[in-house]
Amino acid sequence: MHELSIALELADVASAEAERTAATRVIAVHVKVGPLSGVVKDALLFSFDAVIEGTSLAGARLLIEETQVRTWCPRCRREQALLDVSRRRCPVCESPTPRLISGDELQLVGLEIGTA
Amino acid sequence: MTSRIVQVRQNILKKNDLLAGELRARFERAGVYVVSLVSSPGSGKTTLLEHTLAALAPTARVAALVGDLATDRDADRLKKAGVPVRQITTGTVCHLDASMVDDALRDWRLEELDFLFVENVGNLVCPASYDLGEHMRVVLLSVTEGEDKPLKYPTIFNTADMALITKIDLADAVGFERSEVVRNLEELRPGLHVLDVSARSGVGMPSWIARLCAARHSIASERVRT
Numbered sequence: 219m220h221e222l223s224i225a226l227e228l229a230d231v232a233s234a235e236a237e238r239t240a241a242t243r244v245i246a247v248h249v250k251v252g253p254l255s256g257v258v259k260d261a262l263l264f265s266f267d268a269v270i271e272g273t274s275l276a277g278a279r280l281l282i283e284e285t286q287v288r289t290w291c292p293r294c295r296r297e298q299a300l301l302d303v304s305r306r307r308c309p310v311c312e313s314p315t316p317r318l319i320s321g322d323e324l325q326l327v328g329l330e331i332g333t334a
Numbered sequence: 335m336t337s338r339i340v341q342v343r344q345n346i347l348k349k350n351d352l353l354a355g356e357l358r359a360r361f362e363r364a365g366v367y368v369v370s371l372v373s374s375p376g377s378g379k380t381t382l383l384e385h386t387l388a389a390l391a392p393t394a395r396v397a398a399l400v401g402d403l404a405t406d407r408d409a410d411r412l413k414k415a416g417v418p419v420r421q422i423t424t425g426t427v428c429h430l431d432a433s434m435v436d437d438a439l440r441d442w443r444l445e446e447l448d449f450l451f452v453e454n455v456g457n458l459v460c461p462a463s464y465d466l467g468e469h470m471r472v473v474l475l476s477v478t479e480g481e482d483k484p485l486k487y488p489t490i491f492n493t494a495d496m497a498l499i500t501k502i503d504l505a506d507a508v509g510f511e512r513s514e515v516v517r518n519l520e521e522l523r524p525g526l527h528v529l530d531v532s533a534r535s536g537v538g539m540p541s542w543i544a545r546l547c548a549a550r551h552s553i554a555s556e557r558v559r560t
Contacts, residue, residue: 220428220460228346235342245337249346256462256489304485305521314524322492324346324463332335 224257224324225265231326233274241331244278248329252285253303254322259284287321350464353432357439357467364444367550368452370466372490373474374483375456378500378533380408382474383453385533387415389543394448399438401430401455408453418442429460432467449550458487470549476501477510484518491519496527498542503532 232247247266251257259282266280287300291308297319298308308315345351361368371379383398390396397418400408409421422430422438435452444450452468454461473494475483478501484491491497497519505512512530519526529545531538 220463223427223429223431223460224346224463227349231342231344231346231348235340235344239340241340242335248339254489254492256459304488304518306524307521314520316524318492322489326342326344326346328342329340330337331340332337334335 221257221261222265222269225262225269228262228266228280228326229269229273229275232278232329235326236274236329236331239329239331240333241329242334243332244275244329245332246279246281246330247275248281248283248327250283250285250323250325250327252321252323253287254318255324257324283327285321285323288319289315289321290317290319291315292317347463347465350432353436354465354467357432357436358469360444361450361467361469362553364447365554366444366447366450367470367546367553368450368466368468369470369472369546369549370452370454370468371472371474372454372458372461372494373456373476373500374458374479377456377474377476377479379453379456379474380411381533382498382500382531383451384412384415385536385539386451386543386546387412387417389539390449390546391415391417394547395446396449396451397442397447398451398453399435400453401434403427403455424455428455428457429464430454430466431464435466449546458483458490462489462493469553470495472496472498474498474500475515477505478508481511481514482518484515484522488522491522491526494523494526496529496545499528499530501532501534502530502537503535 236244263280270276287303288297291298293311293313301309306315373379387396398412399420401422403424406421409419412419420438422434471494531542
Protein backbone atom coordinates (compact mmCIF):
# COMPACT_ATOMS: atom_id res chain seq x y z
CA MET A 219 0.00 0.00 0.00
CA HIS A 220 2.18 2.83 -1.24
CA GLU A 221 -0.70 4.80 -2.75
CA LEU A 222 -0.54 7.19 0.19
CA SER A 223 3.07 8.09 -0.69
CA ILE A 224 2.05 8.45 -4.34
CA ALA A 225 -0.93 10.64 -3.38
CA LEU A 226 1.34 12.93 -1.35
CA GLU A 227 3.70 13.33 -4.30
CA LEU A 228 0.76 13.93 -6.62
CA ALA A 229 -0.65 16.61 -4.31
CA ASP A 230 2.78 18.30 -4.22
CA VAL A 231 3.20 18.32 -7.99
CA ALA A 232 -0.41 19.37 -8.60
CA SER A 233 -0.37 22.25 -6.12
CA ALA A 234 2.98 23.49 -7.46
CA GLU A 235 1.51 23.49 -10.98
CA ALA A 236 -1.66 25.21 -9.79
CA GLU A 237 0.40 27.98 -8.21
CA ARG A 238 1.94 28.73 -11.59
CA THR A 239 -1.50 29.56 -12.97
CA ALA A 240 -4.14 32.09 -12.04
CA ALA A 241 -6.18 29.39 -10.33
CA THR A 242 -8.41 30.43 -7.48
CA ARG A 243 -9.17 26.79 -6.90
CA VAL A 244 -8.49 23.40 -8.40
CA ILE A 245 -11.64 21.65 -9.54
CA ALA A 246 -10.13 18.43 -10.82
CA VAL A 247 -6.80 16.70 -11.16
CA HIS A 248 -6.43 14.47 -14.23
CA VAL A 249 -4.00 11.56 -14.05
CA LYS A 250 -3.08 8.58 -16.18
CA VAL A 251 -2.37 5.30 -14.45
CA GLY A 252 -1.09 2.27 -16.33
CA PRO A 253 -1.85 -1.32 -15.34
CA LEU A 254 1.89 -1.87 -14.80
CA SER A 255 2.39 1.20 -12.61
CA GLY A 256 1.76 -0.85 -9.50
CA VAL A 257 -0.89 1.56 -8.32
CA VAL A 258 -4.41 0.54 -7.36
CA LYS A 259 -7.01 3.05 -8.53
CA ASP A 260 -9.34 2.86 -5.54
CA ALA A 261 -6.48 3.12 -3.06
CA LEU A 262 -5.16 6.19 -4.87
CA LEU A 263 -8.60 7.85 -4.91
CA PHE A 264 -9.02 7.20 -1.22
CA SER A 265 -5.52 8.42 -0.35
CA PHE A 266 -5.83 11.53 -2.50
CA ASP A 267 -9.01 12.67 -0.76
CA ALA A 268 -7.30 12.17 2.57
CA VAL A 269 -4.10 14.09 1.75
CA ILE A 270 -5.74 17.15 0.15
CA GLU A 271 -7.96 17.92 3.13
CA GLY A 272 -7.10 21.34 4.47
CA THR A 273 -4.68 22.10 1.61
CA SER A 274 -4.99 24.40 -1.41
CA LEU A 275 -6.31 21.40 -3.36
CA ALA A 276 -9.17 20.76 -0.93
CA GLY A 277 -12.32 19.76 -2.77
CA ALA A 278 -10.53 18.82 -5.98
CA ARG A 279 -11.69 15.62 -7.68
CA LEU A 280 -9.18 13.09 -8.85
CA LEU A 281 -9.99 11.77 -12.31
CA ILE A 282 -8.03 8.66 -13.21
CA GLU A 283 -7.70 7.50 -16.77
CA GLU A 284 -6.60 3.88 -16.83
CA THR A 285 -4.39 3.21 -19.83
CA GLN A 286 -3.69 0.02 -21.71
CA VAL A 287 -0.49 -1.96 -21.86
CA ARG A 288 0.94 -1.56 -25.36
CA THR A 289 3.86 -3.53 -26.69
CA TRP A 290 5.70 -3.72 -29.99
CA CYS A 291 5.11 -6.86 -32.01
CA PRO A 292 8.27 -7.63 -33.98
CA ARG A 293 6.37 -9.92 -36.35
CA CYS A 294 3.41 -7.68 -37.18
CA ARG A 295 5.77 -4.70 -37.01
CA ARG A 296 3.27 -2.61 -35.13
CA GLU A 297 2.08 -1.64 -31.67
CA GLN A 298 -0.54 -3.83 -30.10
CA ALA A 299 -2.68 -3.42 -27.00
CA LEU A 300 -2.37 -6.43 -24.71
CA LEU A 301 -5.55 -8.07 -23.50
CA ASP A 302 -3.88 -9.69 -20.49
CA VAL A 303 -0.97 -7.96 -18.72
CA SER A 304 0.53 -11.24 -17.56
CA ARG A 305 0.73 -12.58 -21.08
CA ARG A 306 3.15 -10.57 -23.18
CA ARG A 307 2.05 -11.92 -26.53
CA CYS A 308 0.70 -10.22 -29.61
CA PRO A 309 -3.10 -10.62 -29.63
CA VAL A 310 -2.99 -11.04 -33.43
CA CYS A 311 -0.09 -13.41 -34.15
CA GLU A 312 0.76 -14.76 -30.67
CA SER A 313 4.45 -13.75 -30.93
CA PRO A 314 6.23 -12.77 -27.71
CA THR A 315 6.47 -8.99 -27.44
CA PRO A 316 9.33 -8.09 -25.08
CA ARG A 317 9.33 -4.38 -25.82
CA LEU A 318 6.96 -2.37 -23.68
CA ILE A 319 5.69 0.86 -25.25
CA SER A 320 3.35 2.04 -22.53
CA GLY A 321 1.34 0.82 -19.61
CA ASP A 322 3.58 1.71 -16.68
CA GLU A 323 2.73 5.41 -16.58
CA LEU A 324 1.88 7.32 -13.46
CA GLN A 325 1.37 10.77 -14.84
CA LEU A 326 -0.26 14.04 -13.93
CA VAL A 327 -1.89 15.01 -17.21
CA GLY A 328 -3.57 18.28 -16.32
CA LEU A 329 -5.61 20.36 -13.95
CA GLU A 330 -9.07 21.79 -14.26
CA ILE A 331 -8.84 25.11 -12.53
CA GLY A 332 -11.30 27.79 -11.57
CA THR A 333 -10.31 31.38 -12.24
CA ALA A 334 -11.90 34.52 -10.88
CA MET B 335 -16.06 31.80 -11.78
CA THR B 336 -14.88 30.25 -15.03
CA SER B 337 -12.90 27.11 -15.39
CA ARG B 338 -10.29 25.85 -17.79
CA ILE B 339 -7.98 22.91 -18.26
CA VAL B 340 -4.23 23.34 -17.84
CA GLN B 341 -2.05 20.69 -19.47
CA VAL B 342 0.77 19.47 -17.25
CA ARG B 343 2.13 16.04 -18.34
CA GLN B 344 4.51 15.23 -15.57
CA ASN B 345 5.42 12.04 -13.84
CA ILE B 346 3.82 11.96 -10.44
CA LEU B 347 7.04 10.56 -8.99
CA LYS B 348 9.05 13.27 -10.76
CA LYS B 349 10.98 14.12 -7.60
CA ASN B 350 12.03 10.51 -7.09
CA ASP B 351 12.85 10.06 -10.78
CA LEU B 352 15.02 13.19 -10.81
CA LEU B 353 16.91 12.14 -7.72
CA ALA B 354 17.33 8.58 -9.04
CA GLY B 355 18.77 10.09 -12.22
CA GLU B 356 21.24 12.13 -10.17
CA LEU B 357 22.22 9.05 -8.18
CA ARG B 358 22.73 7.05 -11.36
CA ALA B 359 25.02 9.80 -12.73
CA ARG B 360 26.93 9.81 -9.43
CA PHE B 361 27.34 6.03 -9.54
CA GLU B 362 28.58 6.29 -13.11
CA ARG B 363 31.14 8.96 -12.26
CA ALA B 364 32.36 6.97 -9.26
CA GLY B 365 32.59 3.77 -11.31
CA VAL B 366 30.46 1.78 -8.89
CA TYR B 367 28.02 -0.83 -10.21
CA VAL B 368 24.74 -0.77 -8.30
CA VAL B 369 22.48 -3.79 -7.97
CA SER B 370 19.16 -3.75 -6.15
CA LEU B 371 17.41 -6.84 -4.83
CA VAL B 372 13.63 -7.09 -4.58
CA SER B 373 11.44 -9.98 -3.46
CA SER B 374 8.74 -10.93 -1.02
CA PRO B 375 9.81 -11.25 2.62
CA GLY B 376 11.67 -14.50 3.25
CA SER B 377 12.85 -15.22 -0.29
CA GLY B 378 16.46 -15.13 0.82
CA LYS B 379 17.70 -11.66 -0.16
CA THR B 380 19.87 -11.28 2.92
CA THR B 381 21.30 -14.81 2.74
CA LEU B 382 22.07 -14.35 -0.95
CA LEU B 383 23.71 -11.05 -0.17
CA GLU B 384 25.80 -12.49 2.69
CA HIS B 385 27.24 -15.06 0.32
CA THR B 386 27.59 -12.59 -2.54
CA LEU B 387 29.51 -10.08 -0.43
CA ALA B 388 31.77 -12.85 0.89
CA ALA B 389 32.42 -14.15 -2.63
CA LEU B 390 33.20 -10.74 -4.09
CA ALA B 391 35.10 -9.23 -1.16
CA PRO B 392 38.50 -10.83 -1.84
CA THR B 393 38.74 -9.32 -5.33
CA ALA B 394 36.37 -6.34 -5.34
CA ARG B 395 35.42 -3.44 -3.13
CA VAL B 396 31.82 -4.03 -2.09
CA ALA B 397 29.25 -2.44 0.18
CA ALA B 398 25.56 -2.82 0.92
CA LEU B 399 22.51 -0.86 1.98
CA VAL B 400 19.69 -2.86 3.43
CA GLY B 401 16.11 -1.71 3.91
CA ASP B 402 13.63 -2.94 6.49
CA LEU B 403 10.74 -1.43 8.38
CA ALA B 404 12.55 -1.98 11.68
CA THR B 405 15.69 -3.44 13.34
CA ASP B 406 19.35 -3.57 12.28
CA ARG B 407 19.36 -7.36 12.19
CA ASP B 408 20.06 -7.68 8.47
CA ALA B 409 22.88 -5.16 8.59
CA ASP B 410 24.40 -7.03 11.54
CA ARG B 411 24.31 -10.26 9.53
CA LEU B 412 25.87 -8.66 6.47
CA LYS B 413 28.64 -6.89 8.39
CA LYS B 414 30.17 -10.29 9.08
CA ALA B 415 31.52 -10.18 5.53
CA GLY B 416 33.76 -7.36 6.76
CA VAL B 417 32.48 -4.79 4.28
CA PRO B 418 30.66 -1.47 4.79
CA VAL B 419 26.97 -2.07 5.43
CA ARG B 420 24.29 0.38 6.43
CA GLN B 421 20.74 -0.34 7.49
CA ILE B 422 17.91 1.87 6.25
CA THR B 423 14.93 1.59 8.56
CA THR B 424 11.86 2.91 6.84
CA GLY B 425 9.48 2.98 9.83
CA THR B 426 6.13 2.18 8.28
CA VAL B 427 7.12 2.83 4.68
CA CYS B 428 6.87 -0.31 2.56
CA HIS B 429 9.59 0.45 0.02
CA LEU B 430 12.87 2.29 -0.46
CA ASP B 431 12.92 5.46 -2.50
CA ALA B 432 15.77 7.41 -4.04
CA SER B 433 15.97 9.92 -1.18
CA MET B 434 16.47 7.15 1.39
CA VAL B 435 19.33 5.75 -0.69
CA ASP B 436 20.77 9.23 -1.12
CA ASP B 437 20.64 9.88 2.65
CA ALA B 438 22.19 6.52 3.48
CA LEU B 439 25.12 7.22 1.14
CA ARG B 440 25.78 10.73 2.48
CA ASP B 441 29.29 10.10 3.87
CA TRP B 442 30.38 7.13 1.75
CA ARG B 443 33.11 7.57 -0.80
CA LEU B 444 31.54 5.86 -3.80
CA GLU B 445 34.70 6.03 -5.87
CA GLU B 446 36.24 3.57 -3.42
CA LEU B 447 33.65 0.94 -4.35
CA ASP B 448 33.27 -1.50 -7.23
CA PHE B 449 29.84 -2.83 -6.27
CA LEU B 450 27.05 -1.44 -4.16
CA PHE B 451 24.11 -3.68 -3.32
CA VAL B 452 20.77 -2.28 -2.21
CA GLU B 453 18.43 -4.73 -0.56
CA ASN B 454 14.90 -3.39 -0.74
CA VAL B 455 12.16 -3.94 1.83
CA GLY B 456 10.61 -7.38 1.34
CA ASN B 457 7.59 -6.50 -0.77
CA LEU B 458 6.60 -7.46 -4.30
CA VAL B 459 4.31 -4.50 -4.93
CA CYS B 460 5.45 -1.05 -3.85
CA PRO B 461 9.19 -1.12 -4.70
CA ALA B 462 8.21 -1.47 -8.36
CA SER B 463 7.25 2.21 -8.61
CA TYR B 464 10.53 3.64 -7.30
CA ASP B 465 13.67 4.01 -9.34
CA LEU B 466 16.69 3.93 -7.02
CA GLY B 467 19.27 4.79 -9.65
CA GLU B 468 20.45 1.19 -9.77
CA HIS B 469 22.08 -0.36 -12.85
CA MET B 470 20.42 -3.71 -12.37
CA ARG B 471 17.29 -4.70 -10.50
CA VAL B 472 17.18 -8.35 -9.57
CA VAL B 473 13.95 -10.01 -8.48
CA LEU B 474 14.22 -13.11 -6.28
CA LEU B 475 11.66 -15.88 -6.22
CA SER B 476 12.20 -18.80 -3.86
CA VAL B 477 11.10 -22.34 -4.67
CA THR B 478 8.73 -22.37 -1.68
CA GLU B 479 6.65 -19.47 -2.97
CA GLY B 480 4.64 -21.09 -5.73
CA GLU B 481 5.18 -21.25 -9.44
CA ASP B 482 2.54 -18.65 -10.28
CA LYS B 483 4.12 -15.78 -8.35
CA PRO B 484 5.24 -13.93 -11.52
CA LEU B 485 1.66 -13.95 -12.79
CA LYS B 486 0.30 -12.66 -9.50
CA TYR B 487 2.81 -9.80 -9.24
CA PRO B 488 3.38 -8.74 -12.84
CA THR B 489 4.49 -5.21 -11.94
CA ILE B 490 7.64 -6.07 -10.04
CA PHE B 491 8.65 -8.72 -12.59
CA ASN B 492 8.15 -6.12 -15.29
CA THR B 493 10.62 -3.72 -13.72
CA ALA B 494 13.31 -6.37 -13.10
CA ASP B 495 16.40 -6.84 -15.25
CA MET B 496 16.98 -10.38 -14.10
CA ALA B 497 15.29 -13.07 -12.00
CA LEU B 498 16.91 -15.44 -9.51
CA ILE B 499 15.17 -18.63 -8.41
CA THR B 500 16.49 -19.01 -4.87
CA LYS B 501 16.67 -21.96 -2.42
CA ILE B 502 16.98 -24.27 -5.40
CA ASP B 503 18.45 -26.92 -3.07
CA LEU B 504 14.93 -27.29 -1.64
CA ALA B 505 13.26 -27.74 -5.03
CA ASP B 506 12.70 -31.49 -4.78
CA ALA B 507 11.59 -31.37 -1.17
CA VAL B 508 8.80 -28.90 -1.95
CA GLY B 509 7.85 -30.34 -5.34
CA PHE B 510 8.92 -27.20 -7.18
CA GLU B 511 8.11 -27.23 -10.91
CA ARG B 512 10.88 -25.15 -12.44
CA SER B 513 9.56 -25.43 -15.99
CA GLU B 514 6.27 -23.90 -14.91
CA VAL B 515 7.96 -20.85 -13.38
CA VAL B 516 10.14 -20.41 -16.42
CA ARG B 517 7.08 -20.66 -18.64
CA ASN B 518 5.24 -18.08 -16.53
CA LEU B 519 8.22 -15.73 -16.58
CA GLU B 520 8.58 -16.14 -20.32
CA GLU B 521 4.89 -15.29 -20.80
CA LEU B 522 5.25 -12.21 -18.62
CA ARG B 523 8.68 -11.01 -19.66
CA PRO B 524 9.93 -12.71 -22.81
CA GLY B 525 13.72 -12.92 -22.77
CA LEU B 526 14.21 -12.14 -19.06
CA HIS B 527 17.40 -13.82 -17.85
CA VAL B 528 16.71 -16.42 -15.14
CA LEU B 529 19.30 -18.09 -12.93
CA ASP B 530 18.85 -20.83 -10.28
CA VAL B 531 20.82 -20.40 -7.07
CA SER B 532 21.17 -21.74 -3.59
CA ALA B 533 23.24 -19.53 -1.33
CA ARG B 534 23.38 -22.34 1.22
CA SER B 535 24.59 -25.17 -1.04
CA GLY B 536 26.46 -22.86 -3.39
CA VAL B 537 24.67 -24.13 -6.52
CA GLY B 538 24.51 -21.41 -9.15
CA MET B 539 26.52 -18.94 -7.08
CA PRO B 540 29.53 -18.93 -9.43
CA SER B 541 27.22 -18.10 -12.38
CA TRP B 542 25.58 -15.31 -10.38
CA ILE B 543 28.94 -13.85 -9.39
CA ALA B 544 30.20 -14.15 -12.97
CA ARG B 545 27.07 -12.40 -14.19
CA LEU B 546 27.64 -9.50 -11.78
CA CYS B 547 31.27 -9.13 -12.80
CA ALA B 548 30.39 -9.25 -16.51
CA ALA B 549 27.65 -6.65 -16.05
CA ARG B 550 30.01 -4.33 -14.21
CA HIS B 551 32.66 -4.86 -16.82
CA SER B 552 30.30 -3.99 -19.69
CA ILE B 553 29.36 -0.70 -18.01
CA ALA B 554 33.02 0.07 -17.34
CA SER B 555 34.03 -0.55 -20.96
CA GLU B 556 31.15 1.59 -22.19
CA ARG B 557 32.51 4.35 -20.02
CA VAL B 558 35.95 4.03 -21.54
CA ARG B 559 34.53 4.18 -25.07
CA THR B 560 32.41 7.29 -24.54
